[in-house]
Each structure stands twice: as structure tokens, then as C-alpha cells.
Amino acid sequence: MNESSKEAHKSKNFLLKYSIVDDKNKVVEITFGDETIRFQLRVKRGFEVLVALLRAYPNYMNIHDLDSIFNDPNRALSSLRLEDGFEPFIETKSVRNVTHAKINLYRLFNLINKESDVITLAPSDNRTTISDEMQKTLFEKFKGKCNITGFKLSIEVKQKHTFLKNHLIATYDHRQPLSKGGDNQEHNFQLISRAANQEKNRICSICIEPKCSICALAHPEKVARILPTGQDISSLR
Structure with missing residues (x-):
């Protein structure tokens, strides 16, 4: 999906709006409150989990909601957390032995360095x-x-x-x-x-x-x- 055909989504929470800017290069634009930041992810499955978490925000997402996309949704979540560097910004809880996850946008927007036009959190890139x-x-x-x-x-x-x-x-x-x-x-x-x-x-x-x-x-x-x-x-x- 290129810049001209990006699709915008609004969360139930009025603070959040996000757009998939470039699906091929795994770029998503997130507007939270009055700030807008673009993130580029390194791993495709991590990118898809991030979009799913944004779609569910501000609620927790049952990891098995991703069963139709991934054979191993827990591994996909780990890719976002570890390979793409979102570990500090993902909250999890166990409900009847099933992992539920949520992205902490307040922490994400308060802690990251916002000097770059497109931000990559992946440790191996930094x-x-x-x-x-x-x-x-x-x-x-x-x-x-x-x-x-x-x-x-x-x-x-x-x-x-x-x-x-x-x-x-x-x-x-x-x-x-x-x-x-x-x-x-x-x-x-x-x-x-x-x-x-x-x-x-x-x-x-x-x-x-x-x-x-x-x-x-x-x-x-x-x-x-x-x-x-x-x-x-x-x-x-």
C-alpha cells in the first residue's frame, strides 16, 4: 500500500488515529493526541501485530484473535516486542492461561526520540x-x-x-x-x-x-x- 492509497482508521478512543502508509516497507503512521509519528518495522509479522494492537486499542487483544493470520501468534507478538524493539511499550496479562496484549501509547510517545521523520525501534538497526x-x-x-x-x-x-x-x-x-x-x-x-x-x-x-x-x-x-x-x-x- 503506497502513500496515495493509505487507509486511515480511528480507534474507539478519540486520542488515537493510525494509517498504514506503506504496507510493503512496513510503515505505519500513528497520531496520538496532538502528536503524529511514523514507525517503520523490520519484521512483517511484528508489523501486523502492531496494527492489530492499534485496532484493539485501548482494550487488550486476545492473542488468539490472530490465529487466522499466524500459526504461532505468540511468536508473532515476540517478534514485535523483541525483534522490532517494542518490548518497553507492550503490556500483557494472562486470562485463563491465554495471553492478552495491549500497546501503551502514553509510554511510547513520551519516551522515544522523535527527531527522525520515520522511527525504527529495532535494536539491531541502532x-x-x-x-x-x-x-x-x-x-x-x-x-x-x-x-x-x-x-x-x-x-x-x-x-x-x-x-x-x-x-x-x-x-x-x-x-x-x-x-x-x-x-x-x-x-x-x-x-x-x-x-x-x-x-x-x-x-x-x-x-x-x-x-x-x-x-x-x-x-x-x-x-x-x-x-x-x-x-x-x-x-x-
Whole structure:
């Protein structure tokens, strides 16, 4: 479907209007309140799930409403959440052991970087490989220690136990996530353990606060409180 033949839809909720701008290239335009943003998705099944969620908004959608389109609707939902980067903006609940999903448009429109004409949230489109030189610089900058827990880290860990290994192995974390407007510049990286990184990603995915600069997960050397949970981590350092 091209630009000239796009079809507009209105939700029962007057705040939402959406249009499939380009079906082939998986572009959808969403107007929520007084803002309009175009999104381009990477995976076809993720695109179709997004359109279905918009059609159901503001209600939850029974995942089995997609049975006529997908052999595995749960996998299709996972494609939207993980492959297309919508994980922080999808809410789910279980009703009689059946998944129901809803898109959180308030969170989506408040947290994403709106500078581009067409926005792609897919992680693989935004991430970049950190050079060996930058890894060395970051490791030295943080003195080989997790910036959150203070644990001494290593690039390679021979520890067989996963729990211990995840607290000892180094990862290079985006202080401000890419999905919230962060970049791949050196100033936006910190050295933290794999375990701390996994927990930070979990909390960031449900966070609706716009200011990463005043959260302990992003800047633990300056701030003691984790913004979305209220936890104080000063005793870790």
C-alpha cells in the first residue's frame, strides 16, 4: 500500500488515529493526541501485530484473535516486542492461561526520540559494535569495576556457575538506552557486570520516567536512587 492509497482508521478512543502508509516497507503512521509519528518495522509479522494492537486499542487483544493470520501468534507478538524493539511499550496479562496484549501509547510517545521523520525501534538497526580500542578505554576508565556494584570484573571468566559468572563478567552498557534517545558515543557507556546489565534492562523496560540523568542505574557515581523503583544503592559503592 503506497502513500496515495493509505487507509486511515480511528480507534474507539478519540486520542488515537493510525494509517498504514506503506504496507510493503512496513510503515505505519500513528497520531496520538496532538502528536503524529511514523514507525517503520523490520519484521512483517511484528508489523501486523502492531496494527492489530492499534485496532484493539485501548482494550487488550486476545492473542488468539490472530490465529487466522499466524500459526504461532505468540511468536508473532515476540517478534514485535523483541525483534522490532517494542518490548518497553507492550503490556500483557494472562486470562485463563491465554495471553492478552495491549500497546501503551502514553509510554511510547513520551519516551522515544522523535527527531527522525520515520522511527525504527529495532535494536539491531541502532546498535553498533564497540571497537577494541573503546572497550580498552572503558575498562581502564572504570578501573575494571562494575560501575553499579563495585565488583571487580573480567573480560573472560572461567567460572562454571552461571550465577557467579554473571556477576564477574564485564559488559558495556548504554547509560541512556537507545530506545530512550541514547547514542553510541563513549560518554553514554559504562562498565557493569552482566548481572547488573540484565537487571538494569529489566527495570528500564518498565520505566516511564524521562530523565535517565537522575537515575542511579545510569549514573551511579552521581545519583544513589533508582528512579522508577525508589531503591537506594549507595551501600553498594
